[in-house]
Amino acid sequence: MNKNRLMLCIGILTLFVFPAFSQKVSSPLPEADTLVSGYEAYRNEDWTSAMFFFRKAVSVSGSVTDETWFMLIMSEVYAGEFKSALGDCDVFLHKYPYSMYLPHILYQKGRCQHFLHQNEAAVLTLSDFCHQYPDHALYASALYWIAESFYAEYNYNSARGLYERIVMDYPHDAKVSAAQYRIDAIDQKSREEKLLYLLKVTGEENLAAREEYERQIKLFEAEDKLGLHQQLDDARKRIQMLEIELEARKKAPETASAGGVLDFNTGDGKTDANADYKGTGSYYSTPYAPGVQARGDGDPEVEALKRKARQLQYMMIEEERNEGDAK
Numbered sequence: 001m002n003k004n005r006l007m008l009c010i011g012i013l014t015l016f017v018f019p020a021f022s023q024k025v026s027s028p029l030p031e032a033d034t035l036v037s038g039y040e041a042y043r044n045e046d047w048t049s050a051m052f053f054f055r056k057a058v059s060v061s062g063s064v065t066d067e068t069w070f071m072l073i074m075s076e077v078y079a080g081e082f083k084s085a086l087g088d089c090d091v092f093l094h095k096y097p098y099s100m101y102l103p104h105i106l107y108q109k110g111r112c113q114h115f116l117h118q119n120e121a122a123v124l125t126l127s128d129f130c131h132q133y134p135d136h137a138l139y140a141s142a143l144y145w146i147a148e149s150f151y152a153e154y155n156y157n158s159a160r161g162l163y164e165r166i167v168m169d170y171p172h173d174a175k176v177s178a179a180q181y182r183i184d185a186i187d188q189k190s191r192e193e194k195l196l197y198l199l200k201v202t203g204e205e206n207l208a209a210r211e212e213y214e215r216q217i218k219l220f221e222a223e224d225k226l227g228l229h230q231q232l233d234d235a236r237k238r239i240q241m242l243e244i245e246l247e248a249r250k251k252a253p254e255t256a257s258a259g260g261v262l263d264f265n266t267g268d269g270k271t272d273a274n275a276d277y278k279g280t281g282s283y284y285s286t287p288y289a290p291g292v293q294a295r296g297d298g299d300p301e302v303e304a305l306k307r308k309a310r311q312l313q314y315m316m317i318e319e320e321r322n323e324g325d326a327k
């Protein structure tokens with residue numbers, strides 16, 4: 001009887017105790033499978049799957065380690081998920097300030113900031129890395145990403161100094177070829193900027209010279225126009241004076257005949273007060289203008305001035321017409 005009761009108690013304990021124990025033993029197994037799957041995906045460079053498994057692993061408090069977080073951050077960096085990686089870097093630095101992965105996480109944080117165009121923050125983070133870990137294997141790479149941050153902000157002088165330092169001090173580093181390429185690109189940009197500056201200055205000088213030339217042309221045209229006007233006015237005045245003088249000469253023989261002018265062609269020495277004498281030659285004599293041609297309107301000087309006046313007047317009309325067509 002006592003034996004049966006003992007067996008019954010053992011059976012009850014088996015039902016209540018061992019299921020709980022078996023649950024406790026088997027509970028870590030899915031978490032271990034998740035980590036194994038994450039490592040497998042990471043090895044195969046399946047970054048999306050690696051992120052999924054490591055994210056699932058860190059969500060379970062029992063399996064959270066600094067290594068799991070490190071693998072999650074690296075998977076995000078390789079997948080290009082820099083925003084998520086930057087947030088996880090801050091979590092890591094807060095939770096594991098003494099981890100062996102701390103330098104790597106600080107370095108990756110600076111890179112993420114650069115790729116998110118937070119270049120000033122990237123320079124501060126990577127400079128902090130270089131200050132704390134001057135002998136680290138990633139030191140030259142950190143210098144390169146600082147230079148890249150400067151380059152992205154068009155601070156070519158600072159960037160070029162860091163690129164040259166990488167080439168000179170770390171000739172066997174993996175970033176040397178990239179740094180040398182940037183140096184050549186900066187030199188090319190410098191040459192292009194100098195050429196553009198020279199072209200700009202030359203263009204401005206040519207424009208100023210052209211404007212000055214056009215101004216001088218307009219000034220000369222104005223002076224020529226003013227000179228033509230002046231010459232035309234002078235010619236008109238001269239013509240008027242000559243016409244007045246010509247009229248006076250025409251009236252002079254009539255006055256001389258009325259007053260008894262001596263006729264030098266007759267040879268008798270007498271004065272005929274009522275005769276309007278004209279000699280047989282082409283000239284006649286008066287007390288006012290001896291030897292004046294009989295027809296004063298044939299004066300060569302008058303005719304030349306009239307022709308010049310007509311020519312100047314024609315030039316003025318043509319100029320005004322051309323200005324009207326231009327408008």
